[in-house]
Amino acid sequence: MSRIIGFTQGTFDMFHIGHLNLLKNAANHCDYLIVGVNTDELVQSYKSKVPIIPFEERMEIVASIRYVDEVIGMDTLDKEVAYRRRPFHRLFIGDDWKGSPRWIETERTMTRYGVEVIYLPYTKSTSSTIIRERLLAY
Numbered sequence: 001m002s003r004i005i006g007f008t009q010g011t012f013d014m015f016h017i018g019h020l021n022l023l024k025n026a027a028n029h030c031d032y033l034i035v036g037v038n039t040d041e042l043v044q045s046y047k048s049k050v051p052i053i054p055f056e057e058r059m060e061i062v063a064s065i066r067y068v069d070e071v072i073g074m075d076t077l078d079k080e081v082a083y084r085r086r087p088f089h090r091l092f093i094g095d096d097w098k099g100s101p102r103w104i105e106t107e108r109t110m111t112r113y114g115v116e117v118i119y120l121p122y123t124k125s126t127s128s129t130i131i132r133e134r135l136l137a138y
Contacts, residue, residue, distance in 0.1 A: 038075075087113075089114070
């Protein structure tokens with residue numbers, strides 16, 4: 001049997017336990033985990049804010065996590081484009097996205113490639129947004 005390649009993608013700004021939980025859980029569902037790190041420009045285009053930690057540093061942080069086998073820079077949220085760049089068998093995302101129109105469509109698209117979408121538990125206690133808000137409050 002060939003190895004199962006997994007893929008997940010994110011900003012990974014101000015790396016925290018939620019990020020670590022996602023990567024650890026994803027690694028438990030595949031043999032080789034590829035992580036896409038969103039460029040600063042991409043993040044600004046959909047969040048209307050620039051990450052606190054610069055792109056190159058976020059790439060290095062994620063690459064140093066033992067659960068991660070490969071890191072690639074991402075300039076798009078389109079998972080079909082990601083798949084064409086670096087094929088994978090499983091796509092991981094937090095379960096807070098389950099049932100959203102964007103992810104219903106992503107599931108349809110990825111099924112055509114034989115990719116299984118797996119929703120992993122989202123860590124509700126923390127997020128980069130929460131950390132940013134706390135920092136700005138001081």
